[in-house]
Amino acid sequence: MSTVKTNTAPPVDLVSGGTGPALVTVRGLKVAYDDGPLVLDGVDLDLRPGETVALLGSSGSGKSTLMKSLTGFAPITSGSVRVAGHDVAGLRRGELRRLRADVGQVFQRFNLVDRLSVLTNVLTGALHEAGPINLVGGFSAAHRRRAMELLDRVGIAHKAKEQARALSGGQQQRVAIARALMQGPKVILADEPVASLDPKLSHTVLELLQRIAREDGIPVLVSLHVLPLALRHSDRVIGLRHGEVLVSAPTARLSAEQLAPLYDVDDEKDED
Numbered sequence: 001m002s003t004v005k006t007n008t009a010p011p012v013d014l015v016s017g018g019t020g021p022a023l024v025t026v027r028g029l030k031v032a033y034d035d036g037p038l039v040l041d042g043v044d045l046d047l048r049p050g051e052t053v054a055l056l057g058s059s060g061s062g063k064s065t066l067m068k069s070l071t072g073f074a075p076i077t078s079g080s081v082r083v084a085g086h087d088v089a090g091l092r093r094g095e096l097r098r099l100r101a102d103v104g105q106v107f108q109r110f111n112l113v114d115r116l117s118v119l120t121n122v123l124t125g126a127l128h129e130a131g132p133i134n135l136v137g138g139f140s141a142a143h144r145r146r147a148m149e150l151l152d153r154v155g156i157a158h159k160a161k162e163q164a165r166a167l168s169g170g171q172q173q174r175v176a177i178a179r180a181l182m183q184g185p186k187v188i189l190a191d192e193p194v195a196s197l198d199p200k201l202s203h204t205v206l207e208l209l210q211r212i213a214r215e216d217g218i219p220v221l222v223s224l225h226v227l228p229l230a231l232r233h234s235d236r237v238i239g240l241r242h243g244e245v246l247v248s249a250p251t252a253r254l255s256a257e258q259l260a261p262l263y264d265v266d267d268e269k270d271e272d
């Protein structure tokens with residue numbers, strides 16, 4: 001990684017560009033489901049502490065599969081995948097649980113338990129470390145304090161007692177982010193976290209993710225379908241096409257035109 005020597009204070013993007021050793025290292029990753037074709041074909045990826053990396057590509061390009069490869073949910077055909085010290089390709093069941101405890105995940109549909117309170121939803125993030133415990137009264141005072149702190153951090157502590165289903169989409173996604181933080185994650189994966197939100201809420205949620213990455217030194221990998229959102233809320237872009245990395249560059253050096261080839265529709269064979 002290049003370091004710029006300067007007498008002035010480092011701008012934010014030197015921090016957010018990711019410092020320190022990579023927490024995620026993917027090399028030559030190939031994935032095929034069953035006997036099907038390769039869905040990922042030789043993907044390399046590094047995620048460093050503090051950086052937000054936008055994962056782009058048209059539908060079917062392999063974004064979700066790449067995310068699943070990082071948590072042991074995709075069939076790795078060859079290549080290596082290291083996440084927070086875990087060698088994902090060779091993990092047994094118990095080790096997979098530990099890997100997944102280290103990875104906070106945020107989904108398009110929030111995946112909250114509708115009838116439980118906002119606070120309890122956040123507390124379920126602690127189940128990753130505790131193993132199965134009684135949901136009723138099973139959480140320690142320290143856990144509850146921490147969950148409230150996290151709700152405060154994402155700006156919805158005042159909703160702690162409400163049922164999750166009573167919240168707006170943007171609020172629910174913030175609860176989901178607090179739940180992910182409750183795990184004490186070393187890496188955060190967000191697969192289309194704003195696809196169900198309007199543009200204003202999308203900005204709020206992506207800003208929050210990028211702030212968490214910077215403040216906590218947690219790498220965030222976020223797949224997005226809307227280019228301007230990716231260009232505004234990431235430090236680096238990885239663009240997939242047909243399971244291969246077509247674009248890999250700092251966001252500051254990218255324009256929307258450079259990303260256009262990711263979305264060519266008739267691109268089975270580029271004839272020009």
Ligand SMILES: Nc1ncnc2c1ncn2[C@@H]1O[C@H](COP(=O)(O)OP(=O)(O)OP(=O)(O)O)[C@@H](O)[C@H]1O
Pocket residue numbers: 033036039057058059060061062063064065066
């Ligand atoms: N469980 C599965 N079994 C078989 N094929 C799958 C499975 N999951 C994904 N695929 C295939 O892998 C390819 C990549 O899918 P993936 O879901 O990773 O794409 P994506 O980039 O996330 O797309 P989208 O933007 O629509 O979410 C697609 O051709 C898809 O049909």
Ligand SMILES: [Mg+2]
Pocket residue numbers: 063064065191
């Ligand atoms: Mg997907």
